[in-house]
């Protein structure tokens with residue numbers, strides 16, 4: 444049996460650790476705790492396929508693979524842990540609020556169809572009347588949009604809890620308040636120095652989100668991830684109005700409307716800011732005027748884990764085989780692929796060829 | 812049952828589900844309701860179960876009531892005033908309640 448240390452217990456680390464434990468590894472997850480930056484606790488909850496991978500078809504395929512795995516993934520977690528992730532896949536909508544936005548969406552969809560084929564890609568262009576048939580309450584400014592049948596949404600918090608319970612159910616261990624300060628090769632394996640002591644394993648997976656950047660060099664990995672802030676607003680609960688998620692407004696299964704999200708390059712900063720919240724709210728009210736009468740009960744900012752080109756980084760250390768890093772900015776969407784497709788590769792000790800393009804080596808040209 | 816430790820303050824009155832509730836100026840609605848022996852102010856939007864004031868400081872959202880027709884107000888954060896019409900928050904609000912034709916759209 445392989446002893447594997449996973450650094451990071453967010454959605455990425457937890458999904459990988461769950462998949463490894465399920466594949467028979469003895470898994471120890473080391474997680475920093477409440478003071479850490481944790482995208483997994485502050486995200487929007489979309490399992491989103493449309494518009495992913497424009498210019499990187501491998502990413503489109505990987506995203507789609509995860510969306511296809513989600514139904515069995517959520518069912519497996521429910522059976523094992525009793526926790527429901529509230530996943531549903533009614534398809535998803537991306538609205539256009541002007542003819543220019545509509546033209547941009549159309550060209551995107553055409554580019555994707557040219558690469559993947561319309562049937563395979565599964566997204567279609569809808570005019571104003573057609574989108575109004577799919578969701579109620581749309582404002583007059585919505586001129587149309589795009590619909591993709593593979594899109595869905597889930598509760599990221601229940602998902603994270605289910606993964607943690609699943610790790611424990613498969614005999615894994617989760618150590619909290621264990622911020623790793625250093626990782627290094629150690630004999631035939633690896634060690635991690637943490638606030639909760641030293642841990643050793645045959646293999647090491649760095650899945651510490653923004654923490655990966657500092658840890659990577661200890662095992663010969665360069666992980667150029669950087670923070671990108673997003674802010675989200677949440678309304679009071681309302682009776683279920685629609686199940687279909689849209690790219691910036693979705694009603695959760697418990698009735699709240701989540702409204703998001705901004706893309707801000709402001710470093711390690713989690714502050715909620717009034718102008719951004721006001722802009723988010725104004726755009727949402729343009730799409731769904733009824734939202735103006737609902738009370739906002741919560742808001743927050745969280746940091747995305749972004750590679751320079753926005754795609755995942757999956758890599759095994761060349762100098763220290765057996766040390767891997769896993770990073771992405773759509774950890775909800777990709778959770779099923781991470782658990783059921785990536786983790787088995789890690790358990791077998793080798794990343795599949797389909798993930799070659801996600802090697803961090805692709806940034807070397809920029810670095811020199 | 813909670814009791815009032817300081818009965819000072821101008822006597823005022825509002826109604827809760829049509830019943831007159833005596834209060835003191837400066838009470839929050841939640842404090843006045845509890846002092847009057849009323850500890851259920853809403854039904855859960857998820858389960859329908861009875862809920863009432865808990866934290867008394869604006870963080871738990873357990874104390875929701877309808878105040879003068881405005882739903883989901885926190886009773887612990889609204890000052891009691893003469894003549895307010897307060898009712899039980901009965902589950903979730905209708906998102907389209909204020910929209911013309913909204914209810915048809917739901918159907």
Ligand SMILES: Cc1cc2nc3c(=O)[nH]c(=O)nc-3n(C[C@H](O)[C@H](O)[C@H](O)COP(=O)(O)OP(=O)(O)OC[C@H]3O[C@@H](n4cnc5c(N)ncnc54)[C@H](O)[C@@H]3O)c2cc1C
Nearest residue numbers: 453455475479482483486487489623652654673774775776
């Ligand atoms: C506003 C916003 C909206 C988003 N919306 C979506 C969406 O709709 N759909 C979607 O798929 N994705 C979405 N995302 C992205 C998604 O949240 C992230 O891809 C995902 O959460 C990343 O998970 P992670 O585990 O890599 O990182 P994190 O959640 O940041 O977790 C990192 C973990 O590592 C731990 N850690 C860090 N450093 C160390 C260390 N040195 N030692 C030990 N542990 C450490 C931390 O404690 C933390 O638990 C959104 C993100 C944001 C910010």
Ligand code: FES
Nearest residue numbers: 865867871872887
């Ligand atoms: S009692 Fe907690 S918010 Fe009012």
